[in-house]
Amino acid sequence: MSNVPNELKYAKSHEWVRNEGDGSVTVGISDHAQELLGDLVFVELPEVGAKVDAGGESAVVESVKAASDVYSPVAGQVVAVNQALADTPETINQDPFGEGWMFKIEMSTPSQLDELMDAAAYTDIIESEEH
């Protein structure tokens, strides 16, 4: 069973969001997503300063099995990216909710956070996918 931390919000496309409380959020992909993808070999991150839409393609993660888009769960501007992933994409496999974070967004519409799932709802999604 995948790890689904309670304090985070989740998107159906398997991104997690942590509200930093200062109008910004940190985004990554869930433990479940990294398990599905397998060993990651490459991460393509957005540019700092780029504007993103909720649900818009923001990054690409590439594993030995597939290359997948990562969608931004909220709209806003990218204010930081985890450059360390360029050399060590496997960090996402090892610590998806911590050192494996991907980018931070200054939200333009903070209310979009309320539309995301909590841990319980996301757990239901994963379980329904597994059955």
Added chain:
Amino acid sequence: MPFIPHTEQEIREMLDTIGVNAIEDLFDEIPPGLRCGELERVPPALSEMEVGQLMGRRAREDGQPVCFIGAGAYDHHIPAAVWQLTTRGEFYSAYTPYQAEASQGTLQLVYEYQSMMTALTAMDVSNASLYDGASALAEAVLMAVRFNRKSKSRRVLIPRSVHPAYRRVVHNIVRNQGIELVELAYDPVGGHIDPALLEPYSGQDITALVIPQPNFFGVLEEVDALTDWAHANKALAIGVVNPLALSVLTPPGEWGEQGADICCGEGQPLGAPLSSGGPYFGFMCCRRALVRQMPGRIIGRTLDLDGKTGYSLTLQAREQHIRRSKATSNICTNQGLMVTAATIHMALLGSEGLARVAAACHANTAGLVARLSCIEGVEPLFDRPVFHERVFCLPVAANSLLRSLAAHNVLGGFDLARDYPELGSAILVCATEKRSDEEMNAFADKLERVIGMQAGAPCQLQPKDW
């Protein structure tokens, strides 16, 4: 690996399984008006003997002219072993198989090809080929625009000294993708891109600069200065190169301070016959940092569980069967058979052999230039060094002159009138290593006679002292 089509019985079983009477029924949903129906103009079948005779007749109509045309495709000697080996059944499929690891021989060949190309270009990585030089340049432009995300302009500088057909193909492929191609004029004296001509663009947002070496006129460009200019202006440097010339010229990976970012070109000089224009193949190499944006695949050498050497697809994640709409290219089908020939050709010649061919081409062209320059009214154009081609201005119309020479079994050069009308009556002439002294003397004699007839006597030009 054999590719065996289905038997009649298997087809019948499949149709029965899905409950369909005939294959034709599967196309029912296409409106009849959209179906082409029977082909009406296809002649009745010929026997193998008849086809052989017909093709023999057609080939004789082409004659066996002596070729002094280059302009992107070159009449080089190809050792007999190249196509003897290339056409072996094991190689004789144009496609890299999708179950790639089952075809270790194909993978080893591509691995060796990629190793040779990176050695020749001094770049970090090579893909497994593209359709031709022109589409390879278009892919290089798209790749540069994808990679250079700091540049917002999507403006690419492309000199008029780049092959005109390449420029047309690049335009066709990128014009609807929000990419602006800016043509750079060449220096009328040198026939090259004077780095000083780039000054108006300094400090502007330029995504990439295309650098031909040699350029379409055969002229060598100042590749170091152009590459450094590109990098100083945060643009990528894209080299369009003749692979044979790289055996004697500085390879793109060593241009300027940092080297070119991408290089591409036409692979035909490496073992592909002229064949009326194809099939040829395009090649593409790049710096390691750009590898995720390069269309195609990379083969790696590794060890299997038993410690034996094996080959595998090391990078293919951005190909169309994996990334679909996000693929780096949807025309990255490679020219596997041409690549096979090129790999065998390069292996047979080696770096020393390639350099000797290149030097022989250069020497022959220099000898031809000396001969043709002696003819009244025939003037070599552009004063910069050339590789194995040279532009000549003529005292008579180029097209009728070339027709007359063809009647004498000589293909005397490429008419530049359509693409470079500002040059007046001018032709681009090439002498590869295959051209003998006898052939070059005969060409000069015939050229002089044809000009004499077409210009009419008396000649209005001053006689030359020679």
